[in-house]
Amino acid sequence: MVGASERLDMPFVGIPSFLRAPIHTNLDTLKAEIAVLGAPTDEGSPFKPGSRFGARAMREHSLRFVSGKTGYYDPQRGHRFLEREMNGAIVDVGDADILPTNLPGTFDNITASVHGILSAGAVPVVLGGDHAITFPVVRAFARPLHVVHLDAHLDYMPFVHGMFHTNMHAFRHIRKMSHVQSLTQVGIRSLRDSEVMHRDARADGNRIVTMEAFRHSGAQGVVDVLPRDAACYVSIDIDVLDLSLVPGCVSAEPDGMSYRELRDLLATIAAHTEVVGFDLVEINPLLDVATGVTAYLGAHTVLEFLGQICAQPRWSKAHG
Numbered sequence: 639m640v641g642a643s644e645r646l647d648m649p650f651v652g653i654p655s656f657l658r659a660p661i662h663t664n665l666d667t668l669k670a671e672i673a674v675l676g677a678p679t680d681e682g683s684p685f686k687p688g689s690r691f692g693a694r695a696m697r698e699h700s701l702r703f704v705s706g707k708t709g710y711y712d713p714q715r716g717h718r719f720l721e722r723e724m725n726g727a728i729v730d731v732g733d734a735d736i737l738p739t740n741l742p743g744t745f746d747n748i749t750a751s752v753h754g755i756l757s758a759g760a761v762p763v764v765l766g767g768d769h770a771i772t773f774p775v776v777r778a779f780a781r782p783l784h785v786v787h788l789d790a791h792l793d794y795m796p797f798v799h800g801m802f803h804t805n806m807h808a809f810r811h812i813r814k815m816s817h818v819q820s821l822t823q824v825g826i827r828s829l830r831d832s833e834v835m836h837r838d839a840r841a842d843g844n845r846i847v848t849m850e851a852f853r854h855s856g857a858q859g860v861v862d863v864l865p866r867d868a869a870c871y872v873s874i875d876i877d878v879l880d881l882s883l884v885p886g887c888v889s890a891e892p893d894g895m896s897y898r899e900l901r902d903l904l905a906t907i908a909a910h911t912e913v914v915g916f917d918l919v920e921i922n923p924l925l926d927v928a929t930g931v932t933a934y935l936g937a938h939t940v941l942e943f944l945g946q947i948c949a950q951p952r953w954s955k956a957h958g
């Protein structure tokens with residue numbers, strides 16, 4: 639309830655930082671627990687571009703949630719969340735610098751930005767952009783970690799025709815990183831992935847959980863193979879959800895997760911592992927319906943996942 643002396647701050651008012659968090663773009667002086675970073679590039683998209691505008695759209699739609707100074711109220715569970723974190727612990731650090739046509743340079747800037755966040759002791763939350771951005775994000779980590787990749791596709795295309803950094807290559811790069819202990823890929827179902835991609839992913843030791851397998855094992859079956867309390871990076875492609883939910887995603891596929899399935903999976907991951915960072919990618923506002931429902935769903939997913947991460951006893955123990 640907004641008091642008479644408080645600003646109303648309608649969604650169309652103000653500078654659109656994520657959740658109206660304070661803006662702090664100087665990573666050298668960053669003091670925060672969670673830092674939201676935009677990675678607005680879609681030069682890895684082989685089909686329709688536009689996901690470069692995804693981070694901005696999610697920020698704008700995050701303003702639709704009521705002021706978070708007292709946290710956010712979940713009416714289904716009857717509790718408030720992120721109350722402490724929304725009072726200075728979460729900041730928006732702006733965007734990594736994007737260098738059009740210079741993708742290696744753009745990736746270096748993304749890696750440097752994430753490295754700056756990690757050096758400050760904060761958890762990076764990265765808003766894409768296409769799925770190519772996950773490679774430079776994970777590259778910034780030094781600690782051993784497990785990667786959980788939620789997607790309709792493997793993004794494990796062989797390096798052919800001189801192509802190395804499309805949104806179909808990120809996890810082939812990531813799997814070869816020495817600090818990546820395991821790669822679990824969940825929600826896989828696309829008929830556009832080749833048999834070669836599946837064969838290579840399995841040969842490299844990836845754990846592939848198709849949608850059929852996920853519906854059989856449930857969320858707990860996904861995390862049971864991960865060491866409890868292990869460091870975990872989560873990459874969320876919005877197309878892990880069913881295509882009926884995400885009109886603003888060029889790569890959407892049928893027979894995907896419901897939002898409830900995704901929310902429960904993220905909650906289970908947050909409870910079982912130490913989430914040390916995550917991204918959400920592949921929202922294309924140029925394809926979205928007039929209400930921007932896909933961008934809103936992306937912002938909603940990030941908000942709920944942050945709430946789940948910060949509700950864990952390990953988070954309270956580390957941050958007070």
